[in-house]
Amino acid sequence: MPVLDLANPTRFLALTDRALPWLAAATLLAFALGANQVYLAPDDYQQGATVKIMYIHVPAAWLGLFAWTLMSAAALGTLVWRHPLADAAAKAAAPIGTAFTLMCLVTGSLWGRPMWGTYWVWDARLTSVLVLFLMYLGVMALWRTVDDPARAARGAAVLTLVGAINIPIIKFSVDWWSTLHQPASVLRLGGSTIHPAILLPLIVMIIAFTLLFLTLHLAAMRNEIMRRRVRTMLMMRADARP
Amino acid sequence: MTADLGPHAAFIVTAYGAAIAIVAGLILWVLLDRRYLSRALDELEAQGITRRSERTNEEKP
Numbered sequence: 139m140p141v142l143d144l145a146n147p148t149r150f151l152a153l154t155d156r157a158l159p160w161l162a163a164a165t166l167l168a169f170a171l172g173a174n175q176v177y178l179a180p181d182d183y184q185q186g187a188t189v190k191i192m193y194i195h196v197p198a199a200w201l202g203l204f205a206w207t208l209m210s211a212a213a214l215g216t217l218v219w220r221h222p223l224a225d226a227a228a229k230a231a232a233p234i235g236t237a238f239t240l241m242c243l244v245t246g247s248l249w250g251r252p253m254w255g256t257y258w259v260w261d262a263r264l265t266s267v268l269v270l271f272l273m274y275l276g277v278m279a280l281w282r283t284v285d286d287p288a289r290a291a292r293g294a295a296v297l298t299l300v301g302a303i304n305i306p307i308i309k310f311s312v313d314w315w316s317t318l319h320q321p322a323s324v325l326r327l328g329g330s331t332i333h334p335a336i337l338l339p340l341i342v343m344i345i346a347f348t349l350l351f352l353t354l355h356l357a358a359m360r361n362e363i364m365r366r367r368v369r370t371m372l373m374m375r376a377d378a379r380p
Numbered sequence: 381m382t383a384d385l386g387p388h389a390a391f392i393v394t395a396y397g398a399a400i401a402i403v404a405g406l407i408l409w410v411l412l413d414r415r416y417l418s419r420a421l422d423e424l425e426a427q428g429i430t431r432r433s434e435r436t437n438e439e440k441p
Contacts, residue, residue: 187386194399234406241402248395252388350403357410364417370431371424378429 145223147363154356161353168346175339182336191249193340196324197347198241202270203305205235205351209277210302213295222366223359225291228298229281230358234351236274242267254318262311263319266304273301287366 172193182189209231215224246264247257258264277294284290312321323331330337385392 181386186388187384187392188388190385190392191395194395198399233409237402237406241399244398244402245395248391248398252391354406354410357414361410361413361417364414364421367431368417368420368424371421371429374431375424375427375429 145221147223147226150223151360151363154360158353158356158360161349161356165346165349165353168342168349172339172343172346175342179339180335185253188249188252189336191245192336193343194347195242195245195249196340197344198238198245199267200344201347201351202235202239202242202267203308204348205231205238206270206274206298206302206305208355209235209298210305213298216291216295217299220288222288223363225287226359226362226366227355228291228294230355230362232274232278232281232294234354234358236271236278238347238351239267239271239274243271259318261317261319262315263308263317266308266311270301270304270308273297273304277301287369 176190176193179190179193181187185192209228212224212228212231215221216228243264246267250259251257277297280294280297281290284293309322311317312319324337324340332340
């Protein structure tokens with residue numbers, strides 16, 4: 139099947155119907171493997187067992203950033219090609235990105251209290267992630283405010299692209315400013331600084347969470363296409379009435 | 381065999397509990413939304429309303 143065929147909503151629905159059960163099964167398998175790895179992982183020499191919070195905090199942070207990056211790519215599809223599937227991809231990703239950013243903030247706070255002695259500090263990393271969370275809420279509010287999905291999509295796309303400036307700020311905030319949050323330790327020049335016994339479970343959990351994101355995103359995109367069909371049919375019914 | 385979570389067990393358990401609740405909420409949202417939309421589509425189709433792309437050649441004007 140040519141890649142461009144996937145841009146057809148009907149063909150996309152047929153593809154997702156076939157792919158979703160496999161993706162869901164792969165997600166469950168990855169989480170089972172990840173849970174086992176997390177259970178067997180040793181404690182950190184400084185953090186103790188609290189390091190186990192990192193196995194959910196880091197994947198959640200990664201997906202919070204990834205979802206906005208995906209929405210930014212979809213925003214280009216909306217503004218340049220005005221493709222309805224790009225609108226659906228962006229709209230479906232927003233609540234999922236919001237949820238993972240919230241998970242990142244909550245688990246980070248719960249790690250910070252025993253390790254830093256506080257749930258929250260207004261340092262550059264924490265504040266920029268909070269800004270990301272608020273931007274997610276703003277984009278979702280915009281989608282709900284405008285009735286016409288095509289107009290809402292264009293407004294949300296502009297807001298998403300403006301908000302994309304925050305993604306590199308979050309990533310490099312720990313390098314640019316003096317922060318309580320530790321610098322990059324997984325993806326960095328010179329390799330990871332994490333011991334393999336802790337890094338391996340972390341990578342498995344990142345893969346599991348990413349598969350979960352893909353499964354939820356495809357399912358939410360399918361719902362979004364169905365929502366547009368319902369809307370179209372309701373308008374046709376209204377037009378048909380005398 | 382149970383994992384020894386040390387003196388900060390409450391923070392670890394709460395963090396995992398929050399993560400599970402958020403993921404469960406997402407899954408529930410997708411499934412309930414799908415059920416609502418499927419029902420709405422079925423009801424509209426039962427009323428004889430079809431999108432232009434789904435009409436047969438005889439139905440098209």
